[in-house]
Amino acid sequence: MKILDDEKDLLLDHEYDGIRELDNHMPVWWLWLFYFTIAWGVGYMVYYYMLGGPSQEELYEMEMAAAEEKYNLDSGGGTEPQGESDFTWAYLDDEARIEEGKEIFMSNNNLCYTCHGSNGEGLVGPNLTDDLWIHGCSADEMAASIIEGFPDKGMIAYGSGAPMSNEKVQSLISYIASIQGTDPAGAKAADMSRAQPCTIE
Numbered sequence: 001m002k003i004l005d006d007e008k009d010l011l012l013d014h015e016y017d018g019i020r021e022l023d024n025h026m027p028v029w030w031l032w033l034f035y036f037t038i039a040w041g042v043g044y045m046v047y048y049y050m051l052g053g054p055s056q057e058e059l060y061e062m063e064m065a066a067a068e069e070k071y072n073l074d075s076g077g078g079t080e081p082q083g084e085s086d087f088t089w090a091y092l093d094d095e096a097r098i099e100e101g102k103e104i105f106m107s108n109n110n111l112c113y114t115c116h117g118s119n120g121e122g123l124v125g126p127n128l129t130d131d132l133w134i135h136g137c138s139a140d141e142m143a144a145s146i147i148e149g150f151p152d153k154g155m156i157a158y159g160s161g162a163p164m165s166n167e168k169v170q171s172l173i174s175y176i177a178s179i180q181g182t183d184p185a186g187a188k189a190a191d192m193s194r195a196q197p198c199t200i201e
């Protein structure tokens, strides 16, 4: 290979099978990047290994705690509604909350309408407008139905598995209470082997 004049100074004094090496310097940007990674590594080691920065497990716990707070969940299972234990479930008359409940019912986030019909008349899931209920019709019971779902019957928690705050569930049950007795077109007959008469007060 032809060696250019100004490369002569850079030529190292070894040669293997005709392969020769030039002593070119690393590009400056590359060197700074390299120094930066060293400094970063030192900082990382000091913070995470010496000053007690959070471990992956701790970060995970923190994120889970933040999510629990955000969505008002607690880890308790069972059939009791989850969330703040002192939350008082009630059917509200407030128009704005009922409207919010309807939006949730019809949203593709929660999917209620896909199984219970756009007017609550029932499809895969039972009719929510009649006075026959499988799982009870008190505010507590309905909130529990929504929050827990019935996974073995095809309804997962919160309808779609996407958690919502107790306030939103409150709006949702208020909407369902508001459509009681509307007898919508295509109303699905109750499964009388399981449903019980129950009237929403």
Ligand code: HEC
Pocket: 105, 110, 111, 112, 113, 114, 115, 116, 124, 125, 126, 128, 132, 133, 134, 135, 136, 142, 145, 146, 150, 153, 154, 155, 156, 158, 159, 160, 172
């Ligand atoms: C994938 C279908 C599906 C979705 C989505 C769904 N449900 Fe259900 N839901 C069901 C089925 C099926 C049942 C009946 C469970 C049983 O047979 O015990 C049910 C039962 C219920 C009950 C109890 C009814 C009773 O008679 O006691 C309520 C209340 C209810 N759903 C509300 C909702 C709300 C509100 C949403 C949206 C957040 C929703 N569901 C989303 C399928 C669904």
